[in-house]
Amino acid sequence: MALPTKKASFFPFLLLLLLVTISIILVTPSNSATDTFVFGGCSQLKFISGSPYEYNVNSILTSLVNSAMFTSYNNFTISASQDTVYGLFQCRGDLENGDCGRCVAKAVSQLGTLCLDSTGGGLQLEGCFVKYDNATFLGVEDKSVVVKRCGPLISTDSDALARRDTVLDFLGASDGTYKPFRVAESGDLRGVAQCVGDLSPTECQDCLSEAIGRLKTDCGASKWGDMYLAKCYARYSQGGDHSHGGDDTDNDDDEIAKTLAILIGLIAGIALIIVFVSALSKACEKDSKGG
Numbered sequence: 001m002a003l004p005t006k007k008a009s010f011f012p013f014l015l016l017l018l019l020v021t022i023s024i025i026l027v028t029p030s031n032s033a034t035d036t037f038v039f040g041g042c043s044q045l046k047f048i049s050g051s052p053y054e055y056n057v058n059s060i061l062t063s064l065v066n067s068a069m070f071t072s073y074n075n076f077t078i079s080a081s082q083d084t085v086y087g088l089f090q091c092r093g094d095l096e097n098g099d100c101g102r103c104v105a106k107a108v109s110q111l112g113t114l115c116l117d118s119t120g121g122g123l124q125l126e127g128c129f130v131k132y133d134n135a136t137f138l139g140v141e142d143k144s145v146v147v148k149r150c151g152p153l154i155s156t157d158s159d160a161l162a163r164r165d166t167v168l169d170f171l172g173a174s175d176g177t178y179k180p181f182r183v184a185e186s187g188d189l190r191g192v193a194q195c196v197g198d199l200s201p202t203e204c205q206d207c208l209s210e211a212i213g214r215l216k217t218d219c220g221a222s223k224w225g226d227m228y229l230a231k232c233y234a235r236y237s238q239g240g241d242h243s244h245g246g247d248d249t250d251n252d253d254d255e256i257a258k259t260l261a262i263l264i265g266l267i268a269g270i271a272l273i274i275v276f277v278s279a280l281s282k283a284c285e286k287d288s289k290g291g
């Protein structure tokens with residue numbers, strides 16, 4: 001008689017374990033604000049699969065992911081006679097460590113698919129930037145334009161344009177202190193700027209001045225603009241409008257995932273209660289038998 005009751009309480013426990021696991025998997029990766037893809041690129045050169053270089057690339061990428069749980073910028077070098085690899089990551093300055101870690105993990109996994117067997121690669125998500133290569137790029141300022149995006153024109157309202165310029169000027173202003181992450185706001189207008197942490201304070205300032213100057217000239221009177229240079233970026237947007245190039249479906253997916261996760265969490269909660277009650281009744285049974 002003891003056997004069937006044992007089976008019956010074991011099954012919901014397994015189910016619960018499965019459901020909790022699924023809901024954790026579903027909830028964790030859905031952060032559209034930081035995970036949105038901005039750009040990615042790979043070097044043409046390929047390494048030989050199974051080579052020491054591949055091992056070093058994997059080590060670097062693993063180090064980046066681990067480090068991003070604790071800090072918003074770090075660089076790594078794995079030195080070997082011919083197989084040296086350099087790598088770095090930079091999270092947006094307002095991310096919590098956990099979000100930074102998740103963003104870098106996502107970027108590294110995308111980089112693995114995008115730049116399969118490439119000797120170098122770089123990837124920018126909204127929340128973080130990751131790069132590795134066998135040529136030194138650490139500490140080298142690079143102001144080449146990687147991504148330029150401009151929104152539709154602001155209404156012919158010259159006030160709006162003046163306000164935009166004020167925000168950008170504030171973003172680019174230097175008080176002599178090192179500010180790799182900057183935010184400037186005026187009304188519904190918001191500007192954000194970020195340097196990669198390997199730049200010196202003066203290089204960072206120089207890079208941001210370039211990005212901001214280009215935003216003004218290249219995006220003219222656009223409602224929003226993104227200027228990503230190789231080692232820094234500046235962006236602005238009005239009224240939350242943004243350049244979410246075709247990620248609407250991502251958001252829908254996120255919504256579905258969230259709803260599913262809540263549903264599964266609910267089922268898991270009910271399963272938990274069932275397990276608890278059945279364990280309780282079993283304990284009561286034993287108690288009454290013992291007494």
Ligand SMILES: *[C@@H]1O[C@H](CO)[C@@H](O)[C@H](O)[C@H]1NC(C)=O
Pocket residue numbers: 045046047119134135136
């Ligand atoms: C990087 O790796 C490629 C392919 O192995 C090689 O041809 C190139 O010379 C390397 N560059 C440096 C700077 O080591």
Ligand SMILES: *[C@@H]1O[C@H](CO)[C@@H](O)[C@H](O)[C@H]1NC(C)=O
Pocket residue numbers: 074075076138139197198199
């Ligand atoms: C790279 O990291 C080392 C140790 O963490 C640090 O001392 C060095 O300044 C960093 N280099 C750059 C270019 O950021």
